[in-house]
Amino acid sequence: MKLPERIILEHGSGGALSRQLTEQLIYPVLKNEHYTELNDATAFHSSGRTLITTDTYVVDPPFFPGGDIGTLGVFGTCNDLAVCAARPRYLTMGLVLEEGFAIADLRRALESVREAAKRAEVRVISGDTKVVPSGKGGGIYMNTTGVGEALGEHILSSGNIRGGDAVLISGPVGSHGLAILAAREELKIGSALRSDCAPLFPLCEALYDLGGDLRFMRDATRGGAAAVLNETVSASEKYGLEIVETDFPITGAVAAAADLLGLNPLEIANEGVFIAVVADAAADRAVARLRAFDIGAKACRIGTVGERWPGKVILETAVGGKRILDLPRGLLLPRIC
Amino acid sequence: MCLAVPMKIMKILDDGRAVVAQDELETEVDLTLIDNPRVGDYVIIHAGYAIDLLDMAEAEERLQIFRSLEESG
Amino acid sequence: MSSPFQQSLHDRRLAAPLIEQIHESAGRISRTVRIMEVCGTHTVAIRRSGVHSLMPQNMLLLSGPGCPVCVTPTAYIDNALSLLHDSRVTIVSFGDMLKVPGSDGKNLAAYMGAGRVRIVYSPAELTSIARGSSGPVVFLAIGFETTIPTVAAAYLHARRAGVDNLFLYTAFKTVPPALHALLDSPDRNLDGFLLPGHVSVIIGEHPYRFLENTGGVPGVITGFEPLDLLRGIAALVKQIERGEQRVENAYRRAVRPEGNPKAREISRQLLEPSDALWRGFGTIPASGLSLRADYMDADARLHFSLPDLRNIEPAGCSCAQVLQGRVRPIDCPLFANACTPESPVGPCMVSSEGTCAASFRYGDTPL
Numbered sequence: 134m135k136l137p138e139r140i141i142l143e144h145g146s147g148g149a150l151s152r153q154l155t156e157q158l159i160y161p162v163l164k165n166e167h168y169t170e171l172n173d174a175t176a177f178h179s180s181g182r183t184l185i186t187t188d189t190y191v192v193d194p195p196f197f198p199g200g201d202i203g204t205l206g207v208f209g210t211c212n213d214l215a216v217c218a219a220r221p222r223y224l225t226m227g228l229v230l231e232e233g234f235a236i237a238d239l240r241r242a243l244e245s246v247r248e249a250a251k252r253a254e255v256r257v258i259s260g261d262t263k264v265v266p267s268g269k270g271g272g273i274y275m276n277t278t279g280v281g282e283a284l285g286e287h288i289l290s291s292g293n294i295r296g297g298d299a300v301l302i303s304g305p306v307g308s309h310g311l312a313i314l315a316a317r318e319e320l321k322i323g324s325a326l327r328s329d330c331a332p333l334f335p336l337c338e339a340l341y342d343l344g345g346d347l348r349f350m351r352d353a354t355r356g357g358a359a360a361v362l363n364e365t366v367s368a369s370e371k372y373g374l375e376i377v378e379t380d381f382p383i384t385g386a387v388a389a390a391a392d393l394l395g396l397n398p399l400e401i402a403n404e405g406v407f408i409a410v411v412a413d414a415a416a417d418r419a420v421a422r423l424r425a426f427d428i429g430a431k432a433c434r435i436g437t438v439g440e441r442w443p444g445k446v447i448l449e450t451a452v453g454g455k456r457i458l459d460l461p462r463g464l465l466l467p468r469i470c
Numbered sequence: 471m472c473l474a475v476p477m478k479i480m481k482i483l484d485d486g487r488a489v490v491a492q493d494e495l496e497t498e499v500d501l502t503l504i505d506n507p508r509v510g511d512y513v514i515i516h517a518g519y520a521i522d523l524l525d526m527a528e529a530e531e532r533l534q535i536f537r538s539l540e541e542s543g
Numbered sequence: 544m545s546s547p548f549q550q551s552l553h554d555r556r557l558a559a560p561l562i563e564q565i566h567e568s569a570g571r572i573s574r575t576v577r578i579m580e581v582c583g584t585h586t587v588a589i590r591r592s593g594v595h596s597l598m599p600q601n602m603l604l605l606s607g608p609g610c611p612v613c614v615t616p617t618a619y620i621d622n623a624l625s626l627l628h629d630s631r632v633t634i635v636s637f638g639d640m641l642k643v644p645g646s647d648g649k650n651l652a653a654y655m656g657a658g659r660v661r662i663v664y665s666p667a668e669l670t671s672i673a674r675g676s677s678g679p680v681v682f683l684a685i686g687f688e689t690t691i692p693t694v695a696a697a698y699l700h701a702r703r704a705g706v707d708n709l710f711l712y713t714a715f716k717t718v719p720p721a722l723h724a725l726l727d728s729p730d731r732n733l734d735g736f737l738l739p740g741h742v743s744v745i746i747g748e749h750p751y752r753f754l755e756n757t758g759g760v761p762g763v764i765t766g767f768e769p770l771d772l773l774r775g776i777a778a779l780v781k782q783i784e785r786g787e788q789r790v791e792n793a794y795r796r797a798v799r800p801e802g803n804p805k806a807r808e809i810s811r812q813l814l815e816p817s818d819a820l821w822r823g824f825g826t827i828p829a830s831g832l833s834l835r836a837d838y839m840d841a842d843a844r845l846h847f848s849l850p851d852l853r854n855i856e857p858a859g860c861s862c863a864q865v866l867q868g869r870v871r872p873i874d875c876p877l878f879a880n881a882c883t884p885e886s887p888v889g890p891c892m893v894s895s896e897g898t899c900a901a902s903f904r905y906g907d908t909p910l
Binding site for chain 3: 472473476478482492493500502503504505513516517518519521522524525526528529530532533536537539542
């Protein structure tokens with residue numbers, strides 16, 4: 134029986150049509166050595182300390198320059214493991230599809246999942262699909278839960294940071310959020326804006342090698358660099374961050390688009406960038422290691438852990454002034470004012 | 471109340487619009503509010519409209535003044 | 544702009560002599576110098592660029608009423624929300640208005656998901672949005688002189704193209720009458736104005752000339768990049784130091800003395816001056832723009848019988864005082880406790896350009 138063109142409610146009800154969807158589309162695209170049968174549960178082995186994380190992706194639009202919900206669903210969850218110094222190994226994938234969603238689009242998203250999983254060296258080993266009535270969903274929503282193996286005993290935490298530590302960033306800021314905004318609002322803003330969606334594990338692994346000199350890592354997703362920087366010190370009574378605005382790498386296209394829309398690149402989401410805090414003495418080595426990777430080519434130091442303004446992130450501006458770099462607040466919307 | 475940015479006219483389109491660019495970013499704007507736009511002109515963009523041309527000679531002159539202040543300081 | 548030029552406007556070495564000039568000038572003035580930056584975009588630019596932190600101790604930079612969101616009465620949002628009771632109506636707005644709470648705390652953003660409210664970056668999109676909708680499309684037409692011609696051009700274009708389901712809910716405001724109101728208020732305490740650079744692109748230098756009359760103060764038309772800000776402030780402080788009272792244009796690359804007559808003409812085709820209700824100021828005569836008689840059929844207020852606007856301030860809110868530059872955000876008892884960007888009480892905290900939001904987010908005391 135041929136697959137229909139669009140998802141209907143019955144595809145989620147567990148009956149014949151559900152089975153057809155799984156057998157004819159989902160399983161053939163995603164099968165791997167761990168996912169060889171359609172069972173209720175999949176067995177796997179994991180060595181040492183194991184980490185688990187989950188994330189749900191509701192990106193609108195689901196397909197955008199530089200990636201799609203499938204790419205995001207894999208890399209996003211893998212990156213959460215990577216910055217906690219865990220090697221991503223397995224993913225589950227839960228889908229909520231809206232009645233009327235095109236099967237061709239589903240295939241496209243699944244193929245992206247497969248390609249991303251290959252690139253991130255993970256396996257999708259369990260999944261589920263549900264369908265909601267038309268109007269009750271965003272076309273396609275995806276949840277992925279990721280399991281990874283801890284690289285070592287040294288645990289990363291913002292509590293590890295010390296005065297004088299270096300704050301590093303792995304790449305240029307603002308690409309992902311702007312690409313999504315431009316695609317969603319159909320801003321005719323040229324093709325220069327693309328999501329930076331990418332797997333960060335190899336870079337994180339390279340830094341983990343620094344041992345105790347690596348204090349903390351976090352990927353700069355929602356809320357951008359500003360959110361992560363604030364998270365790093367907001368609970369600290371002793372430490373704050375002193376960051377230099379002109380040290381952030383940024384592409385010309387992102388800078389121009391952010392100016393045009395009245396947005397701050399430091400507050401815009403990234404999907405292929407993380408922030409790391411390392412001991413000052415290890416900073417140069419750490420940057421060199423990151424730059425050995427394509428997506429780390431622009432890695433650099435952006436600031437220092439200080440004790441003058443505990444709990445806060447202070448930005449030194451281009452003209453030498455100082456101001457607070459606050460948490461982003463509210464929706465990312467283009468402004469005229 | 472007035473976020474506006476300068477961009478350069480790259481191409482004038484048929485329908486009263488133009489393609490403008492800054493660095494690698496290209497976008498389209500409406501030229502209704504300005505007179506005699508030409509390719510190569512710099513315009514200020516607000517809410518998708520060019521609201522005026524930029525006087526590049528003045529811009530250069532001002533930059534020279536800033537530079538001379540720095541040197542004499 | 545070519546990148547090197549833009550970059551030079553952020554150059555620390557070029558900024559240094561201007562900063563020094565400001566300090567020297569202010570140093571020779573023995574009292575606190577009170578400068579009002581009229582425009583909300585200046586409020587944000589001065590703080591975001593760090594220029595605020597570089598100013599002398601005896602300089603007070605006060606924020607004024609040039610924030611279209613801040614000076615729009617809550618009743619406008621209430622009326623806009625009431626339009627949604629008609630299921631055929633779509634509201635279109637700039638992003639800036641989406642989070643402003645109406646008097647019961649609801650905002651327009653809540654309706655975006657269902658497609659009842661759409662945001663645009665440019666009013667140029669209105670023609671296609673109206674064409675694509677079977678019901679009435681109402682545009683929330685707020686803004687100052689920078690924005691007004693863009694809305695006028697967009698509406699006239701739509702009209703000429705045969706669109707007949709597009710309505711404008713106007714709450715446009717103009718700057719010079721507000722400056723009059725600020726100067727005329729009894730215990731005003733201002734030494735000078737930083738005048739809005741992009742509004743001036745449209746209106747030119749002439750509408751500010753009254754500042755040179757008796758009872759006026761110096762005003763400097765200022766741009767928005769860090770070096771533009773420093774240049775404008777330096778020029779203003781120098782005038783104040785010397786007791787001068789001139790309207791000066793420190794943004795010549797963008798502002799012609801005559802402004803942009805074509806843009807003004809296009810606005811005039813559609814709009815004419817009318818009284819307007821400003822939050823914080825009450826009604827300022829001839830400070831708004833409404834549709835001319837020929838275009839009244841497009842007036843949302845008329846077509847949908849929307850109630851007139853009134854000013855109702857939330858209890859304890861100091862926005863009215865803040866907008867006039869009489870009270871600083873930190874002086875408001877609600878600031879940073881009951882009133883934050885997440886749970887704003889008044890518009891000065893809601894708007895991305897609001898004085899209180901800027902103070903909260905960027906810090907107001909030099910670090």
